[in-house]
Amino acid sequence: MRWFFGGIAALIILVIVYVGSAVASLGGLADAVRRGDGAAVIDRTDVKSLTQSLADQIVAAYLDRIGQTREIRPSERMLVRAAGLGVADAMIAKMLTPEHLTQLLKTGKLEGIQDLPPIAGLPQLGDIDTKNVVATLGRFRFVEPVEFAVRISDATDSDNSSEIRLHFAGSGWKLAGLVLPNRVARELAAALPAK
Numbered sequence: 001m002r003w004f005f006g007g008i009a010a011l012i013i014l015v016i017v018y019v020g021s022a023v024a025s026l027g028g029l030a031d032a033v034r035r036g037d038g039a040a041v042i043d044r045t046d047v048k049s050l051t052q053s054l055a056d057q058i059v060a061a062y063l064d065r066i067g068q069t070r071e072i073r074p075s076e077r078m079l080v081r082a083a084g085l086g087v088a089d090a091m092i093a094k095m096l097t098p099e100h101l102t103q104l105l106k107t108g109k110l111e112g113i114q115d116l117p118p119i120a121g122l123p124q125l126g127d128i129d130t131k132n133v134v135a136t137l138g139r140f141r142f143v144e145p146v147e148f149a150v151r152i153s154d155a156t157d158s159d160n161s162s163e164i165r166l167h168f169a170g171s172g173w174k175l176a177g178l179v180l181p182n183r184v185a186r187e188l189a190a191a192l193p194a195k
Helices: 002-035 038-043 047-067 074-095 098-107 133-137 182-190
Strands: 140-144 147-151 163-168 173-179
Touching (some): 002 038, 002 163, 074 098, 147 173
8 A cells, every 4th residue: 555655646746846947947938038049948848849840730721822812732731831841831930030030029020121021910928927837838739749839929819829849858848839829920921922
């Protein structure tokens, strides 16, 4: 019986360490954003995963846009997706410099970048009070054993809600995704060449 209670206690401790490390990583990221420390933000970011996350959303919004005017065949959808990812990747590369990513997370907007439409109205990561652990945990959503979604917006409707994804990668939790409000994804998709 002692081993049973010992096992339960060990499991509780592991869960606390697991979730606590994600909360601590979020706090470190939010602090770096508040300080405007682009190098620290990039150190806490899986740029490849974040790029893929944004590209998928922009291309999906683009396909929705062209699908409103005509039917898209499955083969055409695959071609548009492949071509669109390349164009979206180029757009996103401009968004994900240390300075631009930090500005986007700190102010919720990004303006004045060549070939990139202005982005505005994103929630500000720095506004989350990560010192209030209970409130911060209320923003967490379990995605899979190595990934949490963290709601950064107060809104919950798809046009205005936004979240980040924290992914555990070997040495710690990193920013691996930014779920854009649908209206922002549509605005970015509108900058892709019309087909």
